[in-house]
Amino acid sequence: MSDDVHVPGALRGLGNWVDERFGGAGYVRTLMKKVFPDHWSFFLGEIALYSFVILLLTGTFLSLFFVPSMNDVVYHGSYIKLNGLRMSEAYASTLRISFDVRGGLLIRQIHHWAADIFMVAITVHMLRIFFTGAYRKPREVNWLIGIILFSLGLIEGLFGYSLPDDQLSGAGLRIFEGVLQGIPIVGTYLAYFLFGGGFPGNDIVPRMYIIHVLLIPGLILALVTAHLLIMFHQKHTAMPAKDQTDTHELGQPFFPYFIAKTTAWLFFVFAALAILATFAQINPIWQYGPYTPLAISSASQPDWYMGILEGALRMMPAWEINFLGHTLSLSVLIPFALPLGIILGGAAFWPWFEKWATGDNSEHHVLDRPRNAAVRTSIGIAVVVFYGVLWAEGANDVIANKLQIPLYTVTWISRVLVIVGPILAYFATKRICIGLQRKDAELLEHGLETGIIVQRPNGEFEEIHRPVSEEARAVLEAKKVPLALPVGAAAVDENGVSAPQARGLMGKMRVRANQAFLETIPLPAGDGHGHGNGHEGNGHGEVEGGGQEHAAVGASTAPAELDRLPDAQPQRPDPGAAGDESES
Amino acid sequence: MSWIIARRRHPAAGYAAIAGLLVVVAVGYGALTGFGSGASASAPAQNATDIAQGRSLFLDNCSSCHGLEAQGTPQAPSLIGAGAAAVDFQMSTGRMPAKEQGPQNDRKPVTFTQQQIYDIAGYIASLAPGPQIPSASEVSTAGADAALGSQLFSTNCTQCHGFAGAGGALTYGKDAPPLTASTPTQIYEAMLTGPEAMPVFGDGTLTPSDKRDIIAYITQTRGETNPGGFSLGRTGPVTEGLVIWLGGLGFLVLIAMWITAKRRDTRVDLDES
Numbered sequence: 001m002s003d004d005v006h007v008p009g010a011l012r013g014l015g016n017w018v019d020e021r022f023g024g025a026g027y028v029r030t031l032m033k034k035v036f037p038d039h040w041s042f043f044l045g046e047i048a049l050y051s052f053v054i055l056l057l058t059g060t061f062l063s064l065f066f067v068p069s070m071n072d073v074v075y076h077g078s079y080i081k082l083n084g085l086r087m088s089e090a091y092a093s094t095l096r097i098s099f100d101v102r103g104g105l106l107i108r109q110i111h112h113w114a115a116d117i118f119m120v121a122i123t124v125h126m127l128r129i130f131f132t133g134a135y136r137k138p139r140e141v142n143w144l145i146g147i148i149l150f151s152l153g154l155i156e157g158l159f160g161y162s163l164p165d166d167q168l169s170g171a172g173l174r175i176f177e178g179v180l181q182g183i184p185i186v187g188t189y190l191a192y193f194l195f196g197g198g199f200p201g202n203d204i205v206p207r208m209y210i211i212h213v214l215l216i217p218g219l220i221l222a223l224v225t226a227h228l229l230i231m232f233h234q235k236h237t238a239m240p241a242k243d244q245t246d247t248h249e250l251g252q253p254f255f256p257y258f259i260a261k262t263t264a265w266l267f268f269v270f271a272a273l274a275i276l277a278t279f280a281q282i283n284p285i286w287q288y289g290p291y292t293p294l295a296i297s298s299a300s301q302p303d304w305y306m307g308i309l310e311g312a313l314r315m316m317p318a319w320e321i322n323f324l325g326h327t328l329s330l331s332v333l334i335p336f337a338l339p340l341g342i343i344l345g346g347a348a349f350w351p352w353f354e355k356w357a358t359g360d361n362s363e364h365h366v367l368d369r370p371r372n373a374a375v376r377t378s379i380g381i382a383v384v385v386f387y388g389v390l391w392a393e394g395a396n397d398v399i400a401n402k403l404q405i406p407l408y409t410v411t412w413i414s415r416v417l418v419i420v421g422p423i424l425a426y427f428a429t430k431r432i433c434i435g436l437q438r439k440d441a442e443l444l445e446h447g448l449e450t451g452i453i454v455q456r457p458n459g460e461f462e463e464i465h466r467p468v469s470e471e472a473r474a475v476l477e478a479k480k481v482p483l484a485l486p487v488g489a490a491a492v493d494e495n496g497v498s499a500p501q502a503r504g505l506m507g508k509m510r511v512r513a514n515q516a517f518l519e520t521i522p523l524p525a526g527d528g529h530g531h532g533n534g535h536e537g538n539g540h541g542e543v544e545g546g547g548q549e550h551a552a553v554g555a556s557t558a559p560a561e562l563d564r565l566p567d568a569q570p571q572r573p574d575p576g577a578a579g580d581e582s583e584s
Numbered sequence: 585m586s587w588i589i590a591r592r593r594h595p596a597a598g599y600a601a602i603a604g605l606l607v608v609v610a611v612g613y614g615a616l617t618g619f620g621s622g623a624s625a626s627a628p629a630q631n632a633t634d635i636a637q638g639r640s641l642f643l644d645n646c647s648s649c650h651g652l653e654a655q656g657t658p659q660a661p662s663l664i665g666a667g668a669a670a671v672d673f674q675m676s677t678g679r680m681p682a683k684e685q686g687p688q689n690d691r692k693p694v695t696f697t698q699q700q701i702y703d704i705a706g707y708i709a710s711l712a713p714g715p716q717i718p719s720a721s722e723v724s725t726a727g728a729d730a731a732l733g734s735q736l737f738s739t740n741c742t743q744c745h746g747f748a749g750a751g752g753a754l755t756y757g758k759d760a761p762p763l764t765a766s767t768p769t770q771i772y773e774a775m776l777t778g779p780e781a782m783p784v785f786g787d788g789t790l791t792p793s794d795k796r797d798i799i800a801y802i803t804q805t806r807g808e809t810n811p812g813g814f815s816l817g818r819t820g821p822v823t824e825g826l827v828i829w830l831g832g833l834g835f836l837v838l839i840a841m842w843i844t845a846k847r848r849d850t851r852v853d854l855d856e857s
């Protein structure tokens with residue numbers, strides 16, 4: 001890449017005009033040269049960003065016609081099947097948006113599909129961050145912001161879904177009210193205040209409306225801005241690659257490459273949503289009918305992102321206890337607080353837990369390949385399974401109906417799976433990760449199989465192995481072997497006395513956690529750091545005698561054993577060196 | 585196996601894997617949403633019935649379960665007082681004569697002529713009075729109020745049949761079937777006789793005019809086009825969630841891979857060295 005970014009004249013003219021008045025050319029120049037990594041998974045967060053832009057635009061359009069009021073009106077609109085029915089103004093105005101406002105239905109459907117993809121994108125974006133270890137120092141704050149954004153999105157979606165006051169939104173609100181009431185001591189007051197009296201009252205739609213169109217979008221906007229500024233400041237992480245180090249980031253400069261790609265991306269997100277909204281009907285509130293507390297439809301589900309809460313409720317046995325004169329509705333409290341508490345709370349604490357368990361407090365800018373962080377990856381998959389089971393249970397009646405399985409069977413299967421599934425997933429994933437690590441180690445040591453068999457002078461047959469390319473080697477060698485904690489390694493000295501730090505409950509737990517992290521396949525001897533040994537430049541490729549021991553085979557669990565292995569030295573970047581972003 | 589290993593780093597391998605996955609999911613989904621359909625005969629006003637003829641048909645086809653005098657057996661309930669409407673509903677939807685023992689008798693192709701059904705119905709009606717087969721004018725939706733019907737349907741029927749009559753699961757392996765194939769007469773008879781887990785909606789609960797409003801709502805709803813595009817099965821947000829994850833996200837991930845595919849200098853490829 002050239003030293004200076006080439007900017008077209010027109011843009012430069014505009015830039016100068018702005019610069020002479022407001023300054024900031026320096027900042028823009030850095031921005032222009034900012035390096036962006038080139039991997040598809042880095043575009044997931046941008047789906048969230050662009051769908052949020054779409055939500056703002058379409059939401060503004062909707063708010064021009066939507067009437068946030070629960071006053072009774074008699075409907076006389078184009079949807080004759082509901083003609084003459086009494087309904088709330090909110091519902092009537094949503095019908096009007098759908099059938100009488102030009103383009104209204106399309107915009108409504110774009111808004112709703114965008115809300116769905118917004119949460120999908122945040123979710124998979126978070127999974128990408130987690131599985132590659134991008135949340136590690138110095139990016140913990142952005143990780144926390146992400147978790148808050150996800151939570152805000154949940155509430156924003158719930159309230160938006162409840163605005164039209166149709167049969168399904170009312171059912172969702174009723175559950176929401178029940179959950180609020182389930183909170184010990186203050187719950188009934190909370191529900192009473194929020195609904196301005198008994199359910200459903202006349203206040204909830206206008207209140208949710210202002211939260212939906214002003215408060216939460218404002219918070220999300222502010223946090224997204226902070227998120228992006230922090231990201232710019234800290235630079236992107238990068239997938240392991242040749243010449244990619246913690247201090248030297250590869251990729252393409254913002255201008256012109258990234259800006260072109262991201263603009264294209266913006267239009268693809270728009271296009272995907274427009275296509276969906278044109279061809280796939282979403283939230284047909286005219287079929288659900290206006291809300292009445294007397295009715296409830298089968299297949300009453302929330303939008304997908306609330307499905308985990310719905311599932312937890314459906315899975316939970318009806319437990320209720322009386323504690324010091326207060327009724328505790330465990331059947332509501334536990335499903336509401338526990339699953340999301342475990343997932344979001346656990347996610348928030350994870351970076352610090354990992355630091356505590358590995359003793360690794362250095363900065364990381366190069367990502368881990370998921371297989372190389374077996375514990376993290378396995379925990380992640382376990383949580384995904386946990387989430388998935390709860391989510392599926394949220395649709396238990398639809399599953400029962402479509403698959404012709406009795407309803408209670410579905411519920412019981414999910415009750416078992418929600419506990420057994422994550423445990424199995426943890427161990428299975430860990431085995432798979434270790435297996436993949438072993439394969440990588442073998443690949444580094446022996447190279448690729450070529451399928452070419454040669455006969456040695458002594459009559460022996462052997463297959464020629466070709467060394468892996470430098471690029472591939474760099475990826476394989478980017479693996480970082482976790483360190484044994486000092487407390488762990490010295491847990492028991494020669495006299496059988498355990499180290500003082502390893503005593504006590506916390507100390508023991510820390511040693512246990514550390515040992516789990518240490519289970520890894522080290523890279524082959526001599527290959528750990530850099531290149532230039534016998535693997536390269538040999539035209540025939542490397543040929544190794546059979547039966548040679550692999551230095552790396554056998555997962556090592558004990559820290560002491562790790563010490564004996566030649567390549568147990570962890571590769572830690574120099575924490576002091578900040579990233580040098582531009583690779584120009 | 586080795587051809588997979590050799591090719592899994594191929595630039596197209598990721599797309600192939602995703603495409604393969606999508607196909608698997610699509611097939612699986614298709615399997616989930618298979619739609620049944622049933623034939624339906626339009627019911628004329630009740631004819632004069634030949635009770636003797638009906639009795640002999642009953643003895644041949646029904647008595648093994650319901651008993652020689654329709655008095656019931658441990659296998660099947662008594663039909664005395666069940667009424668002509670129950671027989672017409674059960675037989676015209678193919679539910680009776682029942683075949684295998686399941687949690688519930690589902691709709692099946694009808695093997696009897698309408699006349700034979702009326703004969704048996706007449707025989708059962710002759711044993712004791714019961715709900716009559718409604719006349720054509722009783723089930724006519726002319727002048728019926730579908731808007732009122734939508735409210736009545738929503739408070740009385742949606743908890744089992746779903747908001748748009750797409751059907752839904754009940755407990756113990758039973759289910760409320762989709763209302764896509766029932767004729768107006770069958771809908772009326774279902775309300776009158778309450779087959780299996782369905783409650784009876786007698787004329788005290790839903791007046792004959794209420795019933796016509798409900799019939800108008802059901803028939804209009806299933807015939808109406810979906811203004812927003814494909815209906816996605818009219819089963820609510822579950823299919824919407826599947827569509828956004830598989831269609832929406834799947835499409836965008838493919839595009840993202842395509843946008844980032846032409847890497848300039850950081851290409852990692854194990855096959856090239």
Ligand code: HEM
Pocket residue numbers: 052055056058059060062063066094097108111112115118153156157159160161162163164212213217220282283
């Ligand atoms: C993260 C951001 C947002 C999410 C997740 C979201 C979600 C939703 C959902 C699911 C609905 C129900 C739509 C339907 O009827 O099918 C809705 C309705 C609505 N939203 Fe949003 N929304 C967001 C931002 C906004 C913003 C920024 C505005 C206004 C500036 C807005 C205005 C509205 C209005 C007026 C409605 C009611 C009209 C209707 O239901 O069709 N939304 N929103």
